[in-house]
Amino acid sequence: MENYFIFIPIILSVLSLLAACFFTVKQKTAVVIERLGKFSRVARAGISFKLPLIDSKAGTINLRVQELPVDVETKTKDDVFVKVVVSIQYYVVESSEGIKSAFYKLNNPTHQIQSYVFDSVRSEVPSMELDEVFSEKEKIASAVQRELSNTMREFGFEIIKTLITDIDPDTKVKISMNEINAAKRMKEATKEMAEAEKIKVIAAAEADAEGKRLQGEGIANQRISIANGMKQSVQKVKGAMEADVSGQQIMNMLFLTQHYDTISKLSENGVNTIFMPYSPGTVGDLQTQIQSSLLAVDQIKSNKNKNLL
Numbered sequence: 001m002e003n004y005f006i007f008i009p010i011i012l013s014v015l016s017l018l019a020a021c022f023f024t025v026k027q028k029t030a031v032v033i034e035r036l037g038k039f040s041r042v043a044r045a046g047i048s049f050k051l052p053l054i055d056s057k058a059g060t061i062n063l064r065v066q067e068l069p070v071d072v073e074t075k076t077k078d079d080v081f082v083k084v085v086v087s088i089q090y091y092v093v094e095s096s097e098g099i100k101s102a103f104y105k106l107n108n109p110t111h112q113i114q115s116y117v118f119d120s121v122r123s124e125v126p127s128m129e130l131d132e133v134f135s136e137k138e139k140i141a142s143a144v145q146r147e148l149s150n151t152m153r154e155f156g157f158e159i160i161k162t163l164i165t166d167i168d169p170d171t172k173v174k175i176s177m178n179e180i181n182a183a184k185r186m187k188e189a190t191k192e193m194a195e196a197e198k199i200k201v202i203a204a205a206e207a208d209a210e211g212k213r214l215q216g217e218g219i220a221n222q223r224i225s226i227a228n229g230m231k232q233s234v235q236k237v238k239g240a241m242e243a244d245v246s247g248q249q250i251m252n253m254l255f256l257t258q259h260y261d262t263i264s265k266l267s268e269n270g271v272n273t274i275f276m277p278y279s280p281g282t283v284g285d286l287q288t289q290i291q292s293s294l295l296a297v298d299q300i301k302s303n304k305n306k307n308l309l
Contacts, residue, residue, distance in 0.1 A: 021052055022048070023057070024047050024048070025043050029045065031043040031060050032060075033058065035054055039104070042096045043057075061102060062092070063091065063092055063094055065090070065160060066089075066090055068088040068090065068113055070113075070117040071083060072085075072122065074121060074126060078130055080173050082130065082168065083168045084133075085165045085167075085168070086163070086165070088113060089162070090148075090160060093156050097156070101154070102156030109155070116152070119147075120144040121144060130177075133167055138164075141162045142162075144162045145159055
């Protein structure tokens with residue numbers, strides 16, 4: 001029985017040794033195995049074997065896509081200090097050579113990637129003005145990605161995408177930019193308001209001109225109707241009277257009749273006082289003036305027709 005107890009430490013040592021021979025690697029990671037201090041191989045996801053006391057795990061490499069934000073402060077062509085935030089999307093190449101290079105060639109990969117980003121951004125932005133930095137951020141991102149991709153590939157890193165996520169000028173510069181933008185918008189608004197006022201004035205003038213034209217046409221039509229009515233009245237009165245009466249005498253009678261009709265209508269509407277010369281002779285004067293005006297118009301028309309001929 002005592003002999004059995006002698007084998008227990010040996011069995012435990014063997015089991016411990018076997019346990020040290022096997023290890024597991026998580027998904028999307030890789031373990032660098034060194035043998036006696038020298039690179040031996042890369043252990044992939046799953047269960048792996050290593051020789052105890054000879055092989056050792058030097059380190060673990062993350063194979064997922066990683067993001068590295070980099071804040072770069074630089075100066076533009078128009079002497080404005082601006083902070084540019086660059087996000088680098090990258091991963092370690094999953095080949096054995098890529099993992100080996102990523103693990104051994106760079107001592108601090110993230111810090112060294114940042115240095116390349118600093119150098120690239122500070123060589124691009126100083127050649128642009130502030131407005132151009134905002135409008136050409138894709139150009140800056142492409143330049144950074146191009147330089148990083150060519151450089152980092154030999155160290156086992158692949159650059160997927162470089163993004164300019166923020167461009168932040170100095171606070172005073174941002175306030176000035178907002179004031180300039182507000183002034184431009186106010187200028188445009190004033191111009192639009194002036195244009196609208198101009199349209200309103202033109203429309204009002206056109207409406208007034210059209211109203212006066214229509215009013216003139218209405219007055220002209222009214223006068224034509226009055227003249228036609230008077231003509232018909234003269235003809236009817238002349239036909240009704242047995243005596244031979246001239247048109248002039250009939251017109252005198254019609255003017256006098258209309259004069260009294262007007263006075264009668266004014267009294268019916270409550271008008272008791274009329275400040276105007278009132279006598280039958282006044283009616284004759286009005287008649288004479290109207291006839292003179294009509295004759296003058298006929299003379300003008302006759303002269304125009306002669307000129308045309």
